[in-house]
Amino acid sequence: MSPEDQHRVETIVLFKDVPMPAVRSLAQACATQVLAANATVFRTGEQPSLLHLILAGRIALIGEGAGDAAVIEAFGEGEALLTPAVMLDRPYLLTARTLIETRVAAIPAETFRAVLDREPALARAVINQLARHWRVLIRQIKDLKLRAGAQRLASYLLAQDRSCGGSIYLPMERRLLAGRLGMSPEHLSRAFVQLRPHGVASQGRSVTIVDDEALRHFCDFDALI
């Protein structure tokens, strides 16, 4: 592994509070790789032998079933992929696919579990990441069960980061976003139309929330934490 890659692994947010020697031993066990867009990292049903860390880029976790498929969630820099499968040594429930060119580090599952068992700080970091992800999933389930399509889109948009320029660049194709939001691509298209009078302007993958307040009100953003 190149020194740059080693440095990238060592400075990953997940390892922030982990003692340097442990981080270094993890980094040395890593293999890094740059994947093109739309590359498959692993598939549903496979046994996890590696823990994947995203060093840069974006990866979607996709649920697959009888002919159909839907994005469950997409993760970016600093996130570990499907720690649950790796920790329990059970087959993946999801397929991972890159959304854009992505740099990943892969640590042998055995190594990771071993370091985890003797490094409380790493264990705590994993717990915190799992806990954050858990809450992301809970919000999604609440959304799916309690809100209609257009409201889900609205609250998704409100939750997106728009620190730069106030405009959102959708992290995936609309077709995939439809899956993430639990609706058909056609319905997503109509949902965008529905949101127009509520302060959302969109063209292509860039979306602007014109009237934040109106949109929050439309989807009861605050009622559903």
Added chain:
Amino acid sequence: MSPEDQHRVETIVLFKDVPMPAVRSLAQACATQVLAANATVFRTGEQPSLLHLILAGRIALIGEGAGDAAVIEAFGEGEALLTPAVMLDRPYLLTARTLIETRVAAIPAETFRAVLDREPALARAVINQLARHWRVLIRQIKDLKLRAGAQRLASYLLAQDRSCGGSIYLPMERRLLAGRLGMSPEHLSRAFVQLRPHGVASQGRSVTIVDDEALRHFCDFDALI
């Protein structure tokens, strides 16, 4: 706390591999309580000051939003409630309500986090429980996005434990089960009718799967892991 309760806490599955002294110190910090059915343990939005462990009984985690509510998941003996909120010290995203009379132990969040940081075995146990729960949620999201109502019911029934007598006793009222499965109570009722020709006999809360194979085929049980 009574010696029996202390013993109950000490022998909880979650603590199986945790050294006795640590378990004992946790147990001593516990307060135990027996709650009647339909009692609220905590509410959405509250700050978690305690970690709740289920010693016996059953508790539903309920998502609440604008007038509506839906069971996300129900947990039984040996499970910790919403460790993510406790670990991150963030407000609960869900409300917890007992489904039947339930005995819970409550450990101050601070104490739990402190013991966790110096007991790798406890950290590992929490990771494993979080990982299992994560996978439960993933399955639910896949179900919601990829299957229709009746199929969700079918796969839910197939996943239930029927070790005793081959018959299932639904762990909650049908109204709540409808929420768990992401549909209206009326629709659940019709879904049961729909499953009748596929080998499901039900009366009240007891359900019998007459023809396992037919039901598996109906909902593509194996296609969706």
Added chain:
DNA sequence: GCGCGCACTTGATATTTATCATTTCCAGCG
């Protein structure tokens, strides 16, 4: 510049699911 392919949109229609109103069932109780 001009097709070409591909993602997205739009329209028409079918299906699924929710809602509301009513009825049935059944446990608990005087």
Added chain:
DNA sequence: CGCTGGAAATGATAAATATCAAGTGCGCGC
């Protein structure tokens, strides 16, 4: 024994969403 109240089932209807079939826009390579 019949009454009563809540849960569940059923029926009728409405709303949400999916599906299928064009159409539109647009980047890209020739």
